[in-house]
Amino acid sequence: MANDEGTTPQVIKQELGAWVVEMVWPADAVSGGPREMRIVPSEEATDAEVARGVSTTVLRNIDLSWATTQATSLNPNLPEKDRILAHRRSVSKLYEWRDEGLSERYLAALAMEYVVLSENGIRGPLGEIAELLDKPRNTLKTHLAQARRKGLLETTPGKPGGTVTEKALEIVRRNPD
Numbered sequence: 001m002a003n004d005e006g007t008t009p010q011v012i013k014q015e016l017g018a019w020v021v022e023m024v025w026p027a028d029a030v031s032g033g034p035r036e037m038r039i040v041p042s043e044e045a046t047d048a049e050v051a052r053g054v055s056t057t058v059l060r061n062i063d064l065s066w067a068t069t070q071a072t073s074l075n076p077n078l079p080e081k082d083r084i085l086a087h088r089r090s091v092s093k094l095y096e097w098r099d100e101g102l103s104e105r106y107l108a109a110l111a112m113e114y115v116v117l118s119e120n121g122i123r124g125p126l127g128e129i130a131e132l133l134d135k136p137r138n139t140l141k142t143h144l145a146q147a148r149r150k151g152l153l154e155t156t157p158g159k160p161g162g163t164v165t166e167k168a169l170e171i172v173r174r175n176p177d
Contacts, residue, residue: 009035012067016058018042018049023064025071032119032159033068065121091132093172098133102146108168110143111153118161125161 010025012034020042023034039058041050094109110129117125126144130137147153152168 010071012071014063014067015042016061018045019054019058021058021062023067023071033064034071037062065123068119068121094129095132098135102143104150104152105171107143107147107150108152108164108171110140111147111162111168112164112172114144115153115161115164 009027012023012025014021014023018041019039022038022040024036024038025034039054091113094106094113097103097106097109100106113129114125117128122128126137126140129135130140133140144153147168148155148162152165152171154163154165156163
C-alpha cells in the first residue's frame with residue numbers, strides 16, 4: 001500500500017462487532033484525523049451479520065480519538081522524542097506568557113496548544129489548558145474567541161480545534177525559547 005514516493009501510509013484498525021474499520025493516515029501526516037476510512041466485514045462475520053450493511057451504531061462507535069492517538073504515537077516521521085519536545089516548547093511558551101493579558105503571543109501560543117490537544121484526541125482540551133494555567137475554563141474560551149478575532153485561529157468545519165493561522169505561527173517563531 002505504498003504511495004508514489006515509496007512511503008507506506010499508517011493504517012489503524014478498529015474491530016466493531018462484525019465490522020473492521022480501517023483508518024489510513026498518509027506517511028507524511030504528523031497530526032489530525034485519517035485521510036481515508038474503510039469499513040469491511042471482519043473475517044469472522046457471518047452473512048446474516050453483514051446482510052443489512054453498516055448501521056449508524058457502528059458509525060457512532062468509531063473511536064477517532066483512540067485511532068488518532070495510535071497513528072500519531074506510531075508515526076515514524078515524527079520520533080517520540082521530537083513530539084514530546086515540540087509539545088513541551090509549546091506548553092512552556094504558553095505558561096511563560098500566560099500573565100501577559102491578551103497579548104498576541106499569549107493568544108498565539110494558546111491557539112497552538114488548543115489545536116495540538118484537539119488534533120491528538122484530547123477530550124476537553126480547554127479543561128486541560130485551564131488546569132495547566134490555573135485559569136477558569138470560561139476565561140480561556142473567551143481568550144480563544146479573541147484569538148479568532150485577531151486572526152490567530154480559524155474555525156475549520158470538521159476539524160476539532162480549528163486551524164492555527166500562519167500569523168500565529170510567525171508570532172511564536174519570532175519568540176524563541
